[in-house]
Amino acid sequence: MADPELVDVVVVGLGVGGEEVAGRLAEAGLTVVGIERDLTGGECPYWGCIPSKMMIRAANSLAEARRVNELAGSAEVRPDWAPVARRIREEATDTWDDTVAVDRFTGKGGRFVRGSGRLDGPGRVRVGDQVFQARYGIVLGTGTRPSVPPIDGLADTPYWTNHQAIEAEQLPESLLVLGGGAIGLELAQVFARFGVRVTVVEAADRVLAVEEPEASEVAAQALRADGVTIETGVKAERVDHDGGTFTLHAGDRTFRADQLLVVTGRRAHLEELGLDTVQVDAQQRYLPVDERMHVTDGIWAVGDLTGEGAFTHIAMYQAAIVVADLLDHMRRTRGGPDASGTASVVGGAAGVVSAVGGAMSAGGSTVAPGSVPVADYRALPRVTFTDPEVGAVGLTEQQARDRGINVQVGYTDLTTSSRGWIHKTGNAGFVKLVADADQGVLVGATSVGPAGGEVLSGLVVAVHAAVPISQLRHMIYAYPTFHRAIEDALRNLK
Ligand SMILES: Cc1cc2nc3c(=O)[nH]c(=O)nc-3n(C[C@H](O)[C@H](O)[C@H](O)COP(=O)(O)OP(=O)(O)OC[C@H]3O[C@@H](n4cnc5c(N)ncnc54)[C@H](O)[C@@H]3O)c2cc1C
Numbered sequence: 341m342a343d344p345e346l347v348d349v350v351v352v353g354l355g356v357g358g359e360e361v362a363g364r365l366a367e368a369g370l371t372v373v374g375i376e377r378d379l380t381g382g383e384c385p386y387w388g389c390i391p392s393k394m395m396i397r398a399a400n401s402l403a404e405a406r407r408v409n410e411l412a413g414s415a416e417v418r419p420d421w422a423p424v425a426r427r428i429r430e431e432a433t434d435t436w437d438d439t440v441a442v443d444r445f446t447g448k449g450g451r452f453v454r455g456s457g458r459l460d461g462p463g464r465v466r467v468g469d470q471v472f473q474a475r476y477g478i479v480l481g482t483g484t485r486p487s488v489p490p491i492d493g494l495a496d497t498p499y500w501t502n503h504q505a506i507e508a509e510q511l512p513e514s515l516l517v518l519g520g521g522a523i524g525l526e527l528a529q530v531f532a533r534f535g536v537r538v539t540v541v542e543a544a545d546r547v548l549a550v551e552e553p554e555a556s557e558v559a560a561q562a563l564r565a566d567g568v569t570i571e572t573g574v575k576a577e578r579v580d581h582d583g584g585t586f587t588l589h590a591g592d593r594t595f596r597a598d599q600l601l602v603v604t605g606r607r608a609h610l611e612e613l614g615l616d617t618v619q620v621d622a623q624q625r626y627l628p629v630d631e632r633m634h635v636t637d638g639i640w641a642v643g644d645l646t647g648e649g650a651f652t653h654i655a656m657y658q659a660a661i662v663v664a665d666l667l668d669h670m671r672r673t674r675g676g677p678d679a680s681g682t683a684s685v686v687g688g689a690a691g692v693v694s695a696v697g698g699a700m701s702a703g704g705s706t707v708a709p710g711s712v713p714v715a716d717y718r719a720l721p722r723v724t725f726t727d728p729e730v731g732a733v734g735l736t737e738q739q740a741r742d743r744g745i746n747v748q749v750g751y752t753d754l755t756t757s758s759r760g761w762i763h764k765t766g767n768a769g770f771v772k773l774v775a776d777a778d779q780g781v782l783v784g785a786t787s788v789g790p791a792g793g794e795v796l797s798g799l800v801v802a803v804h805a806a807v808p809i810s811q812l813r814h815m816i817y818a819y820p821t822f823h824r825a826i827e828d829a830l831r832n833l834k
């Protein structure tokens with residue numbers, strides 16, 4: 341067995357989070373080994389956010405064209421999946437080839453290794469026959485994979501996960517979607533708008549169950565208007581496939597379709613990471629991290645793996661913290677610059693310090709030695725890109741009540757706002773605010789509507805910066821925007 345090779349940092353998993361950390365550290369002059377077993381960039385660019393939003397853009401253009409009949413004359417719409425599949429192949433994924441992403445990383449000075457990495461004792465990572473010893477740290481960014489429920493017969497059928505759904509070049513005539521969460525609803529609406537007969541089968545008593553009940557209701561109504569059948573409270577017991585048709589059995593009910601898409605959540609595979617070799621429990625659902633993304637001595641984690649929210653913006657946010665903290669750790673280990681910025685490190689990492697004179701560049705912001713930012717998820721935004729979009733930040737009303745907060749709620753229906761009324765067809769939505777009456781600030785908000793995700797931005801600022809409600813009430817909201825509904829909802833707080 342070859343001796344371990346000494347490098348500065350090893351990053352295992354080059355998804356959104358890992359690629360960002362590895363690239364930034366390599367740019368900073370560290371010797372960084374990035375290990376990826378599949379495609380550099382991970383789920384988001386190849387099977388997640390980007391191609392799914394290309395599908396949504398296409399499906400929404402069909403829906404908008406169909407609205408011409410109500411607003412502006414007549415339009416005949418003939419959906420064709422071919423340009424969508426082509427765009428995903430050619431523009432988004434290079435037909436699922438990551439050469440560009442690997443070149444981007446190596447262009448920054450990183451060293452790329454294709455394979456499955458696992459911890460091999462303190463400071464060490466093994467990939468195949470190669471073993472790397474990390475001088476300053478190891479970063480785990482191995483993400484999640486679909487969590488497939490243990491339903492009788494399911495594993496033996498050719499069901500789709502998000503991968504096959506995103507890669508589809510032809511659409512089935514009918515589709516069962518198991519799971520009415522973010523992925524399920526976004527894709528169900530897309531396929532329905534392209535003419536597929538879609539049924540969503542959800543175990544909980546409502547779709548999008550993590551968000552406000554009003555959001556679940558509007559989303560369900562919108563999908564039904566697109567022809568989607570929504571079945572909630574269904575406990576699937578068995579799945580059969582006879583070569584052409586899937587049959588899903590639940591009590592005395594059966595659901596049939598040409599294809600079955602399983603989107604029932606995601607799971608981190610900690611058991612694959614060799615965590616036992618560093619005395620970390622691998623029997624957990626996610627890998628717990630502290631506010632600076634530490635797992636244990638010399639190990640950081642980033643992204644979906646941490647269970648702090650499976651979103652690309654969380655992975656990027658955490659990546660900035662890991663970079664800052666790792667550079668800070670390196671400086672302390674090497675006896676680097678003090679708070680006044682006197683550089684004293686040498687070797688591969690010296691470039692980092694000399695380049696910025698004692699301050700360290702992390703995530704686009706400059707971090708002075710010793711002042712590493714810490715994670716704060718109070719104002720975590722999320723957007724489900726159905727039409728209407730469901731945007732939310734911070735706590736739901738129920739979550740706030742469960743925390744014992746003295747809650748006030750303000751609600752307004754978008755259809756009654758000037759802009760909603762003008763917009764007419766496709767105007768479903770609302771703004772709901774959750775306030776802490778004792779503190780006089782918003783702790784959560786939901787904005788559903790044609791631009792629900794964009795309207796959310798003002799609400800994210802309000803929750804993040806704890807802007808006093810009295811101040812929010814005395815702002816000027818442009819007329820007639822969708823976001824002006826926030827002013828109404830503030831007025832309705834009680
Ligand atoms: C259909 C869909 C739509 C989505 N839409 C959105 C959206 O609109 N907005 C949003 O914010 N988020 C969205 N997400 C979520 C987003 O894709 C994830 O939050 C993001 O990809 C997480 O990044 P990550 O780096 O944690 O993990 P991943 O992107 O999962 O990357 C992890 C990488 O690690 C690699 N890996 C795993 N184990 C090993 C190992 N042992 N050795 C080497 N490599 C390994 C994997 O191959 C993978 O490339 C969507 C997800 C899906 C599935």
Ligand SMILES: NC(=O)c1ccc[n+]([C@@H]2O[C@H](COP(=O)([O-])OP(=O)(O)OC[C@H]3O[C@@H](n4cnc5c(N)ncnc54)[C@H](O)[C@@H]3O)[C@@H](O)[C@H]2O)c1
Binds near residue numbers: 520521523547
């Ligand atoms: N727009 C976005 O930002 C976006 C889009 C897609 C995905 N994502 C991320 O990816 C994550 C995973 O998405 P997802 O939709 O797979 O998970 P999810 O957790 O959002 O939803 C899964 C749904 O499946 C249901 N379910 C679980 N087991 C079931 C069963 N046996 N039968 C029927 N229903 C069952 C759950 O009740 C839940 O409603 C999301 O949590 C989100 O963080 C984000």
